Every structure is written in C-alpha cells, then in structure tokens.
Amino acid sequence: MSRLDKKQALLDTALTLFVSQGFHATSTASIAKQAGVATGTLFHHFSSKDELMKQLFLSIKQEFANAIKGQISQKGDIKADAQHLWQVAINWAIENPLKQEFFQQYSMSPSIPAAIRQQAMNDILSFMGELILQGQKTGELAHYPLSLMQESCHGQFLAATRYFLDHPETWENDEHKQASFSMFWNAMKA
Amino acid sequence: MSRLDKKQALLDTALTLFVSQGFHATSTASIAKQAGVATGTLFHHFSSKDELMKQLFLSIKQEFANAIKGQISQKGDIKADAQHLWQVAINWAIENPLKQEFFQQYSMSPSIPAAIRQQAMNDILSFMGELILQGQKTGELAHYPLSLMQESCHGQFLAATRYFLDHPETWENDEHKQASFSMFWNAMKA
Amino acid sequence: MSRLDKKQALLDTALTLFVSQGFHATSTASIAKQAGVATGTLFHHFSSKDELMKQLFLSIKQEFANAIKGQISQKGDIKADAQHLWQVAINWAIENPLKQEFFQQYSMSPSIPAAIRQQAMNDILSFMGELILQGQKTGELAHYPLSLMQESCHGQFLAATRYFLDHPETWENDEHKQASFSMFWNAMKA
Amino acid sequence: MSRLDKKQALLDTALTLFVSQGFHATSTASIAKQAGVATGTLFHHFSSKDELMKQLFLSIKQEFANAIKGQISQKGDIKADAQHLWQVAINWAIENPLKQEFFQQYSMSPSIPAAIRQQAMNDILSFMGELILQGQKTGELAHYPLSLMQESCHGQFLAATRYFLDHPETWENDEHKQASFSMFWNAMKA
DNA sequence: GATGAATGAGGATTCATTCAT
DNA sequence: GATGAATGAATCCTCATTCAT
Incomplete structure (x- = not known):
C-alpha cells in the first residue's frame, strides 16, 4: 500500500466508522486497525x-461541490438549470449514501469546529447565492432575504435526501425526484 | 433546593452545556458542579x-409539542390553520433559542439512540401527517409521498429557525416570518 | 487509608521512584500502584x-527550611551560629538521604519549572543572605558579592552531603563533619 | 555536508536542545530536523x-579536560598553579556557557547512566586528586579526606560558574574572579 | 437523599527505532 | 550512506460510575 493509499484508507475508514458509531465513539485505534495501518x-x-x-x-x-459545479450550464433558462442541478445533487447523494449520511449527522454537530462548518457552508451557499440573485433579477424567484432562501435550499436538500436514503426503493423513481424538485422550486419561485 | 429543583437544575445545566460544548465534551462532573449539586x-x-x-x-x-398542539384550531381553513401553527412554532423557537439550537444539533446526532429520535420524530410528524392527509383530501395540498412531505416540513422548519436564530435583528420582523411561511406553504400546496 | 494518607502515600512513593528511576522514567501508573491507590x-x-x-x-x-530555621539562635556569635546551622543541615541530610538525593538530582533539572526552582531557592538563600550580610557588617565574613557567597554556600552544602551520602561509614564521624564545616567557614570568613 | 559534519551538527543541536528543553522533552526527530538531516x-x-x-x-x-590539562605548569608553586587552573576553568565556562549549563543540569541527572557519570567525574577528579595529594605533602593544603576535598572543588566550581553565568555583566570583572578563587583556596588551604 | 473521593478501563497522542527505497 | 514513512508499545490523563459516610 502506497503513502497516499494509506491516507485515503484512513479517510475512508473514518467516514464509515464516524457515520455508523459517531465521532466520539470511534477510537483512533479502531480507525487505524480497520484501515490496516498502525496507530x-x-x-x-x-x-x-x-x-x-x-x-x-x-x-x-x-x-x-465538484460534482455540482461542473454541471452548471448557464443556458439562461433558470428553471431548467435549477432542475438539472437538483437532479445532479440528489443523484450524488443517492450514489454516495455514506457521504450524504455524514453530512446529515455532522453539518450541525459541534464535532466539527464552527469555523470550518461555516467556511464549507459558505463555499456551497455562496455559489447558490449567485444563482438566486440572478433569478431574482429576472423576476423568476421570490424576493425574500437571501440567507433565508439559502437556508431553505439547504434544508430542502437535506430533507429530500433523507427521504431517498430512508426509502431505497424510490431511487429509480423519477416521479418522486420530480416531486422533490417541485416542492423546492415552488418554495423559491416568485 | 428541593428534590425536583435539583433535577430541573441538572436538566437546565445539561441543556446549556450540551449545546455550547457538545455531549461528549461535557462531563457529568461539570454538569453537577454548574448545577450546584454533588457528582x-x-x-x-x-x-x-x-x-x-x-x-x-x-x-x-x-x-x-405542547406549545404546538394546544394551538390547533380545526376551523377547517387549512391554510389559515397552517399559518397559525407556523407562527406559533417559529415563535416558540425564537423564545427558546437554546432548546431550538439543541434540536438543530441533536436531531440527527448519534448521541441520542436512533430509537428515541425516531419515536420523538414520529410523535411530531404523525400529528403533521394527519394535517397533510387532510389537506390532500380537500385538494389544497399536493399529492406527493407523505414521508417526503413530512421531511420537507421538518427541513423547512429547521431552515427557517436557523435563519431567525442567526439573525436576531429579524425577530420582530413579521414580513420575514411571512416570507418563511410562504416558502413553506408554496412547497406543500397543490 | 484516609484521604490525606493517600495523598501522602503518593508523595512518598513519588519521592522514592523519582530518585531511583528519574522523573520521566517513572510512570504515573507505577506511582499509583506502589502507593496502593488507583491511577x-x-x-x-x-x-x-x-x-x-x-x-x-x-x-x-x-x-x-523548617528544620533549619527553627535552629537559628541569634546569640550573636556568628561563627558558633554558623557551625550549629551547618551541623543541623548536614544531619538533616544524613537523616533524610532520599530527600537529599532528590535535591542533588532535581535542584538543577528542567523537570522542575525554573520559576518554582528559583522561588524555592530564593526562600532558602534569602534567609542565608541575611546571615551573610550580618557577618559582613561585623567584619567576620569576607566582602564578596552576595550572590556569589550564596551560591558558594549552596555548592559547599551539596558537596558535603554528597560526600556523606556516598560514604555512610562516616556518618558518626564528627571529625569529618568538622572538616566540612572548616572548609565552608574558611571559604566565607574575612 | 560531509559525514563528520553531520555527526557534529547532531551533537551541537542535541546540546542546544537538551539544555533548553531537557533530555526527555527533546525528541530524536526534532534533533535531526534542526540539525538538517533525516530522522x-x-x-x-x-x-x-x-x-x-x-x-x-x-x-x-x-x-x-583538554582545556584544563594543557595548562598545568608544574612550576612547583602550588597556589600559583591552582590560581592559574581556576582562571582557565572559569574562563572556559564563560566562553562555553551552553556546555557549562549542560554540566550543571546533567552532572547529577539520571538521564546519564551512573557508570558514565562516575567515569567522567573520576577522570577529572583523579587528576585533581593528585594535585591535592601533592599540596597536602608540602603542607600547603588541609589534611581532610580526599574525596571530601574533591567534592568541595567540584561544588565550588559549579557554584562559581553558576554565579558568572547568571551575571554576564561580571564576565570581565577580574575582582570577582579573584574573589571566587579566594573562597576556593581558603576552603582548601591548610 | 446527598456527598465527593475513589475507581480503573479506555482513549488520544508521542516517540525511539526500523527498514524499504 | 541517507532518507522519512511506518511502527506499536508506552504514557498521561479523562470520566462515567460507585459507594462509604
């Protein structure tokens, strides 16, 4: 196993154990052991x-962020753009259930220093902030306070992924994905 | 200090410390000490x-739950009912910021056994589930899967309270509360 | 074993182990174990x-300090006073070999924060400083820099006790104690 | 950097770090790093x-030892010889403060195996022992036990250098150096 | 019921040393 | 010879929990 392999193995193992047992209940020794390296x-x-x-x-x-940002088309049709991004985001969550579960658990947890959480959140939300502002300019989105709308986006996304992760039988059901987007879009639109 | 006073002091202190430091970072000794009782x-x-x-x-x-349930009017006007409940819920959060913050942090955390979280969540969500079903019957609410709509309610509520708690200057601003309700209602309505 | 007994047992055991193995080579677990208490x-x-x-x-x-200070007679005969104190100090060292050895090892060691060492040293040396100043006033002691004379006192005391501790067969030999005092006194006298 | 340069760099760095942080608080990794070589x-x-x-x-x-031994003149005037050696020794300490500090800290420390310390001490002290015996033969030095006198020499030297190292402003002051020698000589002389 | 000293298992972290490159 | 990543035993310290007073 190479140098980077070990580091990655540690990250992968930590993800699995943090999600299944929680941060504090996971000992560094157990991470190392399961990753196949020494303490x-x-x-x-x-x-x-x-x-x-x-x-x-x-x-x-x-x-x-990489999965999402690479998909911004900027064709000008805001609703179509939003729908595409929503699909991509939901699909990413479905394809990476462990990572999505990690976000559910730790996005608000004090196990991660507030400063780090804020920074990470800002990175994602600022990119969304621009899209929202653009939509407000064209009159397609409602004129509510920006951070309220950002929190709403984030909250709806977490809610939708929670639904899909809790009901794996719906993963292929485009109707449900469409439903989740409708709720999201109706909340935001003018 | 009477018997019950001590128990309540312990609960109050635990709330404060769990929110500010996290569950595992708070020792039972520190809770007892700050509550003014022995370990x-x-x-x-x-x-x-x-x-x-x-x-x-x-x-x-x-x-x-008590704060909310006592307010269900059942006059039959679903939107009015919903708006009233939303107001009550948001106001409760604003008046109990510590408790709301506690929910933000621990609703998804492994510090609370999944069974307990589920049970608590079901209690709240089942009561909401009935309201939703009712609204679907009258055709005022959209016909999406019930649990998706429940998750959405919960997610929007957490998002809105996060916004209000992070921006205390908005606490008296009815326009913003109205905005948060509009987003919520538009997401759910038919 | 009572509360204070345990604390004292820990101090006694620590003294023994720190002297025989060194500070860093002595684990807290071994101190507790040998003192008969839990870690x-x-x-x-x-x-x-x-x-x-x-x-x-x-x-x-x-x-x-207590053993020494209680013995200051202040009869005015400086040499007699000095001789008495020297005897008392040497005897204390002989009767408390472990504690004396502790001083030999740790008086200059970074295992004890410099500030603590300084403070302790000043306490002892300041009391000696007064005696020296008095002796200089009467013309019985040499007029060298005070701190040089203090260091010399300290150094001679450590040297003498090292000699006695290394040669237990001399402990009853008053001639040798007299010799050590003569060297000390001759160094200091005018 | 050549092979020997590296070894010397390691010794130099170890000296600096052992004196400033202590033996156990200095990791081999930090020595190597600061010396510019790999662990x-x-x-x-x-x-x-x-x-x-x-x-x-x-x-x-x-x-x-080299600095001192090279300076033994053996002219026969014991006091003059002693004074010269004392000067040389004190000057060496002043010119090599780090190394002198190293002796102060480690001459009695268990960080150095007792056998090594003894051996080193004997090398120095045995050479001094000969000088003392010689002085006793000519009647110029007191007839106290040899090891007591050796310990005294050593103790006085450490005391004097401690004084000079703690008071750098005295380094050029010959009067003080003379004072330190007087104390030393008076302690030893018949 | 209340107390707080005592417990000891458990956990994060360090570090001298090794060895494959 | 030189490198520095890897090792894992050892260490200090924490803390939920117990129990004699």
Whole structure:
C-alpha cells in the first residue's frame, strides 16, 4: 500500500466508522486497525483526530461541490438549470449514501469546529447565492432575504435526501425526484 | 433546593452545556458542579449520562409539542390553520433559542439512540401527517409521498429557525416570518 | 487509608521512584500502584504529573527550611551560629538521604519549572543572605558579592552531603563533619 | 555536508536542545530536523538516543579536560598553579556557557547512566586528586579526606560558574574572579 | 437523599527505532 | 550512506460510575 493509499484508507475508514458509531465513539485505534495501518500512522498523516475529521469534512464537501459545479450550464433558462442541478445533487447523494449520511449527522454537530462548518457552508451557499440573485433579477424567484432562501435550499436538500436514503426503493423513481424538485422550486419561485 | 429543583437544575445545566460544548465534551462532573449539586447526585436522578440525555431530549420535545398542539384550531381553513401553527412554532423557537439550537444539533446526532429520535420524530410528524392527509383530501395540498412531505416540513422548519436564530435583528420582523411561511406553504400546496 | 494518607502515600512513593528511576522514567501508573491507590486517584490529588513534582519539591524544601530555621539562635556569635546551622543541615541530610538525593538530582533539572526552582531557592538563600550580610557588617565574613557567597554556600552544602551520602561509614564521624564545616567557614570568613 | 559534519551538527543541536528543553522533552526527530538531516540519519551515527547523550557528555567532558590539562605548569608553586587552573576553568565556562549549563543540569541527572557519570567525574577528579595529594605533602593544603576535598572543588566550581553565568555583566570583572578563587583556596588551604 | 473521593478501563497522542527505497 | 514513512508499545490523563459516610 502506497503513502497516499494509506491516507485515503484512513479517510475512508473514518467516514464509515464516524457515520455508523459517531465521532466520539470511534477510537483512533479502531480507525487505524480497520484501515490496516498502525496507530502511529494515523498521526503521521493527521496531526490529531480533530484534524482528521476536518480534512474528511472538507474533502467530502469538495467532492460534492465538484460534482455540482461542473454541471452548471448557464443556458439562461433558470428553471431548467435549477432542475438539472437538483437532479445532479440528489443523484450524488443517492450514489454516495455514506457521504450524504455524514453530512446529515455532522453539518450541525459541534464535532466539527464552527469555523470550518461555516467556511464549507459558505463555499456551497455562496455559489447558490449567485444563482438566486440572478433569478431574482429576472423576476423568476421570490424576493425574500437571501440567507433565508439559502437556508431553505439547504434544508430542502437535506430533507429530500433523507427521504431517498430512508426509502431505497424510490431511487429509480423519477416521479418522486420530480416531486422533490417541485416542492423546492415552488418554495423559491416568485 | 428541593428534590425536583435539583433535577430541573441538572436538566437546565445539561441543556446549556450540551449545546455550547457538545455531549461528549461535557462531563457529568461539570454538569453537577454548574448545577450546584454533588457528582453523585446526578446519578440519583438519572441512571446514566445517556439517560439524562434521553430525558432532556424527550422533555424538550414534549414542551414543543405542547406549545404546538394546544394551538390547533380545526376551523377547517387549512391554510389559515397552517399559518397559525407556523407562527406559533417559529415563535416558540425564537423564545427558546437554546432548546431550538439543541434540536438543530441533536436531531440527527448519534448521541441520542436512533430509537428515541425516531419515536420523538414520529410523535411530531404523525400529528403533521394527519394535517397533510387532510389537506390532500380537500385538494389544497399536493399529492406527493407523505414521508417526503413530512421531511420537507421538518427541513423547512429547521431552515427557517436557523435563519431567525442567526439573525436576531429579524425577530420582530413579521414580513420575514411571512416570507418563511410562504416558502413553506408554496412547497406543500397543490 | 484516609484521604490525606493517600495523598501522602503518593508523595512518598513519588519521592522514592523519582530518585531511583528519574522523573520521566517513572510512570504515573507505577506511582499509583506502589502507593496502593488507583491511577485516577493520583489525578484526584494532583492535576498533573508536573503538579505532583512541584508539590513534592516544595514540600521537601519546606521541610528542610523548617528544620533549619527553627535552629537559628541569634546569640550573636556568628561563627558558633554558623557551625550549629551547618551541623543541623548536614544531619538533616544524613537523616533524610532520599530527600537529599532528590535535591542533588532535581535542584538543577528542567523537570522542575525554573520559576518554582528559583522561588524555592530564593526562600532558602534569602534567609542565608541575611546571615551573610550580618557577618559582613561585623567584619567576620569576607566582602564578596552576595550572590556569589550564596551560591558558594549552596555548592559547599551539596558537596558535603554528597560526600556523606556516598560514604555512610562516616556518618558518626564528627571529625569529618568538622572538616566540612572548616572548609565552608574558611571559604566565607574575612 | 560531509559525514563528520553531520555527526557534529547532531551533537551541537542535541546540546542546544537538551539544555533548553531537557533530555526527555527533546525528541530524536526534532534533533535531526534542526540539525538538517533525516530522522534515520541520527541512528546511523548513534545507535540510540542514550548513546548520543553519552557521546555528547563524554565529548564535552573531554573538551573541558583538554582545556584544563594543557595548562598545568608544574612550576612547583602550588597556589600559583591552582590560581592559574581556576582562571582557565572559569574562563572556559564563560566562553562555553551552553556546555557549562549542560554540566550543571546533567552532572547529577539520571538521564546519564551512573557508570558514565562516575567515569567522567573520576577522570577529572583523579587528576585533581593528585594535585591535592601533592599540596597536602608540602603542607600547603588541609589534611581532610580526599574525596571530601574533591567534592568541595567540584561544588565550588559549579557554584562559581553558576554565579558568572547568571551575571554576564561580571564576565570581565577580574575582582570577582579573584574573589571566587579566594573562597576556593581558603576552603582548601591548610 | 446527598456527598465527593475513589475507581480503573479506555482513549488520544508521542516517540525511539526500523527498514524499504 | 541517507532518507522519512511506518511502527506499536508506552504514557498521561479523562470520566462515567460507585459507594462509604
């Protein structure tokens, strides 16, 4: 196993264990063991357990951001754009259930320093903020306070993914995905 | 300080500390100390730290449920009913910021056994489920899967309270409360 | 074993082990075990291993200071006073070999924070400083810089006790004690 | 950097760090890093951390011995010889404050195996022992037990250098150096 | 019921040392 | 010889819980 493989193995294992047992209930020793490396190796790659959590959080957030941002078409049809992004985001969550569950659990948790959470949230939400502003300019979106609308986006996304993750039989059901988008869009539209 | 006073002091202190430091970062000793009782006394009232958390969670949930349920008017005008309930719920959150923050942090956290969370969630959501079904019957609400709509309600409520708690200057602003309700209602309506 | 007994047992055991194995080579677990208490108990009485060392150092210093200070006669005959104090100090060292050895090892060691060492040293040396100044006034002691003379006192005392501790067969030999005093006195006298 | 340069860099860095932080608080990794070599390289030159300490101790001791021994004139005037040696020794300490501080800290410390300390001490003290015996033969020095006098020499030297190192403003003051010698000589003389 | 000293298992972290490259 | 990632035993310390007073 190469250097980077070990670091990745540690991140992967930490994700699994943090989601299934919780951050504090997961010992660094158990992460290392299940990742197939020695205890000390974890601290060779991450200066502390908190640092491991931080890097895990930021890397997953980045992965999600990359999946989404690459899909912005900017064709000008805001509703079509929004629908496409919603689909992509929901699909990412369905395809990465562990990572989505991680977000559900830790987006509001004090296990991640508030500053890190804020920063990560801002990165995602600021990109959404621009889309919202644009939609308000064209008159397609409602003129509510920006941060209220951002929180609503985030909240609806978490709610929708919770539904899909809790009901795996719906994963192929486009009607339900469409329903989740309708609720989202109706909430936001003018 | 009487017997019940001590128990309540422990619950109050636990709420404050769990919210500000997190469940695992808060020692039972520090809760007892700040509540003004001895370490052992905590274990007279609660068989374990987990039991304390469980009772805290259920008591806050109950308090919220009482505040809401007492307000159901059942006049038949679903939108008016919904608007009233939304107001009451948002106001409760604004008046109990610590308890609302507690929900934000622990509703999805593994610090509370899944079974307890489920049960609490069902209590609230089932009552909402009935309202939704009723609205669907009258044709005022959209015919999406029930649990999707329940999750959406919950998610929108958390999003709205997050907005209000993060922006205390908006607490008296009825326009913003109205905006939050509009988003919620538009998402749900037929 | 009572509360204070346990604390004292920990101090006594720490003294023995720190002297025989060194501070860092002595684990807190081994101190607790040999003192007959649980690991956690050590940290109930001392907030950290460093704090234990600090209290041990200060308590032994205090014990020595008490043994000496109670013996200052102030009859006015400086040489006789000095001789008496020297005897008392040497005898204390011979009767408390472990504590004397502790001073030999840790008076200059970074295992004890410099500030603590300084403070302890000043307490002892300041009382000696007064005696020296008095002797200089009467013309019986040499007029060298005060701190040089203090260091010399301290150094000679450590040297003499090292000699006596390394040669237990000399403990009853008053001639040798007299010799050590002569060297000390001749160094200091005018 | 050549092979020997690296070894010397490691010894120099170890000296600095051992004195400023203490032996146990200094990790081999930090020594290697600050010396500009890789962690493993330290273990090419020294089989263990203890071995590094041992070589450091012996090399400094040797350096001091060389500085002193080269200066023995053997003109027969014992007091003049002693005064010259005292000057040389004090000057060496002033010119090598780090190394002198190292002696202050580690001459009595269990960080250096007793056997090594003894051996080093004997090397220096045995050479002094001969001078003392010689002085006793001519009647110029007191007839106290040899090891008591040796310990006294050592103790006075440490005391004097402590004074000079703690008061750098006295480094050029010959009067003070003379004072320190007087105390030393008066202690030893017949 | 209340107290708080005592417990000891458990956890994060360090670090001397090794060894494959 | 030099490197530095990897190792894992060892250490300090925490903390939920117990129980004698």
